[in-house]
Amino acid sequence: xxxxxxxxxxxxxxxxxxxxxxxxxxxxxxxxxxxxxxxxxxxxxxxxxxxxxxxxxxxxxxxxxxxxxxxxxxxxxxxxxxxxxxxxxxxxxxxxxxxxxxxxxxxxxxxxxxxxxxxxxxxxxxxxxxxxxxxx
Numbered sequence: 232x233x234x235x236x237x238x239x240x241x242x243x244x245x246x247x248x249x250x251x252x253x254x255x256x257x258x259x260x261x262x263x264x265x266x267x268x269x270x271x272x273x274x275x276x277x278x279x280x281x282x283x284x285x286x287x288x289x290x291x292x293x294x295x296x297x298x299x300x301x302x303x304x305x306x307x308x309x310x311x312x313x314x315x316x317x318x319x320x321x322x323x324x325x326x327x328x329x330x331x332x333x334x335x336x337x338x339x340x341x342x343x344x345x346x347x348x349x350x351x352x353x354x355x356x357x358x359x360x361x362x363x364x365x366x367x
Contacts, residue, residue, distance in 0.1 A: 234315040237308050246302045256294040257366065263287040264356060277348040278336040284348075284355040285333035288326060295365045306330050317365060322358055329355065 237243040263283050270276050292309045296302070299316065303309050310330065314323035329351060335341035343351075 232311065234311055237311060242304050242308050244302045246300055248300050249297050253294040253297045256290040260287040260290040272345055272348050272352065274342065274345060277343050277345050281343050281348050281351050282333050282337050284351050285329045288329065288355050288359055291359050291362050295362060298366065322361060325358060
C-alpha cells in the first residue's frame with residue numbers, strides 16, 4: 232500500500248503536531264537504548280534485546296510522524312512513512328527487516344542469532360541517529 236491508500240483507509244490519520252507526545256517518545260527511545268547497552272547479548276537475551284532495539288527505532292519514527300502531523304496505526308505503515316514521506320529508502324528497508332525479526336521474536340518465539348542481535352545493537356542506534364535530523 233502507498234501513503235495515500237494508508238490515509239484513505241484510516242491506517243494513518245492527519246493530526247495536529249504534538250510536541251509533548253513526540254518528546255515523550257524520544258525520551259522512551261533513549262531510555263531503551265541506555266538500558267539495552269547494559270545487557271550482555273547471549274542466547275537468553277538476544278530476542279528481548281532485538282525487540283527493545285526495534286521499539287526504540289519505532290518510537291523515534293512515531294515521534295517524527297507526530298511532529299509532521301501524522302498518527303500511524305500499524306508498523307507496516309511506518310515503513311511506508313519512512314520511504315514515501317521522509318524519502319529514506321534504505322532506512323525504510325532496514326526498518327522493515329527489523330520489524331520482521333522483532334515479530335518473529337515477539338509473536339512466534341523465534342530466537343534471533345546472537346550475531347544478528349549484535350549487528351542490530353550497532354545498526355539501530357545509527358539508524359536512529361540518521362533519523363534525528365527530522366526531529367530538528
